[in-house]
Amino acid sequence: MRYLVIFCLLLVANCKEKKNPLFEKLNTFNPGQEWLDDKGKHINAHGGGILLHGNTYFWYGEHKIEGEIGNTAQVGVHLYTSVDLYNWKDEGIVLHVDETNSNSDISKGCILERPKVIFNEKTKKFVMWFHLEPKNQQYSAALTGVAVSNSPRGPFRFIKSLRPNKGIWPLNVKNFHKKKIPKITEKSYCGGPQCMPFHVDSLNILGRDFEIGQMSRDMTLFKDDDGTAYQLYSSEENSTLHISQLSDDYLSHSGIYKRFFQYRFMEAPTIIKKNGKYFIIASGCTGWAPNAARSASADNIFGPWTELGNPCLGENANTTFNSQGTFILKVKNTEDNYIFMADRWKPSNPIEGKYIWLPLNISDDNSIELEWKEKWDLSIFN
Numbered sequence: 001m002r003y004l005v006i007f008c009l010l011l012v013a014n015c016k017e018k019k020n021p022l023f024e025k026l027n028t029f030n031p032g033q034e035w036l037d038d039k040g041k042h043i044n045a046h047g048g049g050i051l052l053h054g055n056t057y058f059w060y061g062e063h064k065i066e067g068e069i070g071n072t073a074q075v076g077v078h079l080y081t082s083v084d085l086y087n088w089k090d091e092g093i094v095l096h097v098d099e100t101n102s103n104s105d106i107s108k109g110c111i112l113e114r115p116k117v118i119f120n121e122k123t124k125k126f127v128m129w130f131h132l133e134p135k136n137q138q139y140s141a142a143l144t145g146v147a148v149s150n151s152p153r154g155p156f157r158f159i160k161s162l163r164p165n166k167g168i169w170p171l172n173v174k175n176f177h178k179k180k181i182p183k184i185t186e187k188s189y190c191g192g193p194q195c196m197p198f199h200v201d202s203l204n205i206l207g208r209d210f211e212i213g214q215m216s217r218d219m220t221l222f223k224d225d226d227g228t229a230y231q232l233y234s235s236e237e238n239s240t241l242h243i244s245q246l247s248d249d250y251l252s253h254s255g256i257y258k259r260f261f262q263y264r265f266m267e268a269p270t271i272i273k274k275n276g277k278y279f280i281i282a283s284g285c286t287g288w289a290p291n292a293a294r295s296a297s298a299d300n301i302f303g304p305w306t307e308l309g310n311p312c313l314g315e316n317a318n319t320t321f322n323s324q325g326t327f328i329l330k331v332k333n334t335e336d337n338y339i340f341m342a343d344r345w346k347p348s349n350p351i352e353g354k355y356i357w358l359p360l361n362i363s364d365d366n367s368i369e370l371e372w373k374e375k376w377d378l379s380i381f382n
């Protein structure tokens with residue numbers, strides 16, 4: 001009898017194991033559904049970006065916690081790795097917020113968003129940039145932060161935070177930017193087209209910030225074929241996108257930059273290059289609420305950029321399928337195939353935010369399209 005009981009217990013345990021997602025290898029993308037990692041937990045890497053290094057994909061993103069406090073950085077940047085893009089291994093936190101020094105720019109409770117990592121071939125360092133707002137300042141500081149590591153698995157060491165291009169005009173500065181402007185003393189955060197009338201007496205936000213450095217909020221990084229890297233960020237109270245070349249070591253801005261999509265309030269910039277042509281997908285500016293994406297293309301990263309409209313097709317195209325972009329991923333071992341990665345934010349409980357990954361279709365005539373898929377896999381690229 002005792003053996004029978006033990007046998008039954010083993011049987012039950014075994015059945016339980018089989019149902020355990022830990023043992024189910026994934027072979028599809030299921031946009032908007034829970035996405036379990038190797039420990040059976042929903043992946044926690046929001047506003048993320050992916051580095052392909054060797055044969056491995058490294059997914060870095062914001063670690064969120066339960067409750068509204070999770071909209072601030074309580075933990076840091078979380079890393080997951082994968083070789084097939086479906087199954088992700090939890091590699092832990094690679095950049096920790098500072099829990100001991102409340103004066104640190106990355107002290108616990110700051111806002112640390114949209115981390116992106118690129119590898120520098122010359123210095124052999126992995127360089128991370130992110131949007132940073134020191135604690136208790138809401139979104140008013142509009143800084144960018146830099147961290148560095150010798151390994152893609154971290155740990156990343158925070159180096160500095162800054163406003164880009166202090167004292168430097170963009171290549172396409174206009175005469176009126178250089179005119180003396182009245183000082184704007186208001187400190188409160190306002191980050192959308194609705195704020196424009198407020199600044200209308202001096203639409204010269206670039207000139208206003210010339211001496212202290214340009215505002216930098218939603219951002220991404222792009223490493224071109226020749227190794228030159230760029231940061232793209234929403235600047236000038238989010239009204240205008242800046243594309244700014246990085247220094248050779250990727251740790252600073254080179255001072256060469258241009259402003260684009262003036263007063264279009266582009267956020268969540270993502271970028272790729274296909275057949276020598278650059279494509280941007282960005283969002284409008286409505287906080288956590290989704291809006292219609294925009295796209296644009298150019299033959300040169302420094303423009304001119306031509307807007308191509310909303311790349312999304314079909315139902316819910318006007319909300320980017322209820323999400324906001326974060327990165328465009330190039331699939332390894334395939335000819336020019338790309339995945340658009342987006343976040344379905346849940347500001348009331350950010351840890352539950354879901355991921356929307358969709359194949360990006362760029363046709364030969366350079367039209368760029370995103371179609372909703374309930375379930376799909378990489379064979380779509382065959």
Ligand code: GAL
Binds near residue numbers: 113114267268
């Ligand atoms: C979004 C932005 C997010 C976050 C949010 C805060 O527009 O893309 O990264 O900053 O606003 O409201």
